[in-house]
Amino acid sequence: MMGIPRFSLPSRNWMIFWTVLASIGGGIAYDKYEQKQVRKKWMAEVEHLSKQVYPQDRTPRKLTIYIAPPPDDFLDESLRLFRKFIKPVLNSASLDYEIFSESRQGDIRQSVAQKIRQMRLDRLDSGVDGVNGAGANSVTEETNSKTWTSFAGGAKLFQKSQSGEIEDEQLVKRSELYKPRDVMGLYRVFKPMEEVKSEDEINPEEAGGVICIGRGAYKEYLAGVHEGLLGPLVKPQVLIEEEEQARIAKEKEKEERIKEGKPAEDLDDDDDEAGTKKLPPVTKSFIQPSEYAAAQLAPELNMANIILNDKNVPVVFEQPVYVYPIPKLTGFSKIPQKIYKYFTTRRLADDFGRRTTSIVYNLSRPYEFKDTLSAKEEEAEWPKKWVAKGIEKNSEWVQELEVDERITDRMRVYDPELLKNRKSYDDQN
Amino acid sequence: MFGLGGGAPQVNSKQKLQAAEAELDMVTGMFNSLVSQCHKKCINTAYNESDVTKQEALCLDRCVSKYFETNVKVGENMQKLGQSGAFMGRQ
Numbered sequence: 001m002m003g004i005p006r007f008s009l010p011s012r013n014w015m016i017f018w019t020v021l022a023s024i025g026g027g028i029a030y031d032k033y034e035q036k037q038v039r040k041k042w043m044a045e046v047e048h049l050s051k052q053v054y055p056q057d058r059t060p061r062k063l064t065i066y067i068a069p070p071p072d073d074f075l076d077e078s079l080r081l082f083r084k085f086i087k088p089v090l091n092s093a094s095l096d097y098e099i100f101s102e103s104r105q106g107d108i109r110q111s112v113a114q115k116i117r118q119m120r121l122d123r124l125d126s127g128v129d130g131v132n133g134a135g136a137n138s139v140t141e142e143t144n145s146k147t148w149t150s151f152a153g154g155a156k157l158f159q160k161s162q163s164g165e166i167e168d169e170q171l172v173k174r175s176e177l178y179k180p181r182d183v184m185g186l187y188r189v190f191k192p193m194e195e196v197k198s199e200d201e202i203n204p205e206e207a208g209g210v211i212c213i214g215r216g217a218y219k220e221y222l223a224g225v226h227e228g229l230l231g232p233l234v235k236p237q238v239l240i241e242e243e244e245q246a247r248i249a250k251e252k253e254k255e256e257r258i259k260e261g262k263p264a265e266d267l268d269d270d271d272d273e274a275g276t277k278k279l280p281p282v283t284k285s286f287i288q289p290s291e292y293a294a295a296q297l298a299p300e301l302n303m304a305n306i307i308l309n310d311k312n313v314p315v316v317f318e319q320p321v322y323v324y325p326i327p328k329l330t331g332f333s334k335i336p337q338k339i340y341k342y343f344t345t346r347r348l349a350d351d352f353g354r355r356t357t358s359i360v361y362n363l364s365r366p367y368e369f370k371d372t373l374s375a376k377e378e379e380a381e382w383p384k385k386w387v388a389k390g391i392e393k394n395s396e397w398v399q400e401l402e403v404d405e406r407i408t409d410r411m412r413v414y415d416p417e418l419l420k421n422r423k424s425y426d427d428q429n
Numbered sequence: 430m431f432g433l434g435g436g437a438p439q440v441n442s443k444q445k446l447q448a449a450e451a452e453l454d455m456v457t458g459m460f461n462s463l464v465s466q467c468h469k470k471c472i473n474t475a476y477n478e479s480d481v482t483k484q485e486a487l488c489l490d491r492c493v494s495k496y497f498e499t500n501v502k503v504g505e506n507m508q509k510l511g512q513s514g515a516f517m518g519r520q
Binding site: 049050051052053054056058059060094096 | 478480481482483484485486487490491
């Protein structure tokens, strides 16, 4: 054949196939591309914060991030949202953060409450006459003085060994004698840094921030704060008895199984195959929401001013809080919606970027009643079977979130709406 | 902290000195690799600024603390292995 090649369209079926393939593929590719652009936009919005020259004796503001998995799903799902849409912006703004993730219900609540209780106990101990606090200080001073500039203890140690005799001496941990920085020799040349201060310390009004990812994490965080501040300092007798009963019941069951001649292993879930101990079960809340009103608000703490920890940073419940809803749809009838959401993930990226930027800029306002309901829209999408099971098991997630005004009056929340008032934002958009 | 454990209760001064030298070598080696790794990771080699920026400062902070933590963890594990005699196929 010569001349212009004969040109014809493929058959009808092939046409349909290629069109469908191209439109779906194009849709996905376009959305992925747009997501990247949106991410870049929000990262550029806050980038100027990380470009500033920074003194060496400062550490940036630190956020606390609580991540909970969506109901009936893995933690990875929430972590992925965090990694894709929140973390890039935080990193771009050079904010430090600490992540607490949970894989069982109640973990966040327990750890928050335990921390607050511990703080209250410490205050109770040291608050009387400050004896304990002074004692702790003198110990740290002692360790601090063992640097190159005053390495008396170490010198004595070496002299002893030079005398040549083999003596039966007391062995002490090396870390108690000196720190790595003492032996590196660097501080013979440079002066050790006197004091590193965090930005949170310098500016307690704008310190830190708490981010919860998922309505469940938010509920648990608030419940934990209430439990820590309003609850008793020691485990109530009711809970101890309850645990004891559960333990006895379990042992009985085990004995019965052995009597029947069945292997006891499948019941005994204290140890898994690797021989490692399973985590201890989450302790129940020391206080029920119905008892909030009658409880006394942490008498150990002076609630008149901002409560600082030993590093002069406002403690976690004094920092503003924010919650991201996890957009998750379940169920057969939701499949079309799911597909639509998949092809428009860029909107989610933009939304999360805006929310994160408001956190970066520290745009907060006092807590209002509506904040008790924030991210509540997520609850409508929680799987019905899961909720039913939760109600049956008395799970904390499915219960209404109860708050006490004495605590919420002190709290602040981040609000992306305030971003509109910012000049730099307006200039760009 | 850096391997070597408590050692046997009866050691003469020469052994002690050797141990101390070995440890100093180890610490210096670790420090050098830490500096080079964290520099490579965090510092922008265009050197637009004479001082570190906030981003670099935060990155260095995290890098160093991560490095130390890992080092301690690995050291502890090696010590355990060494004590149990399972290291290097010595069962």
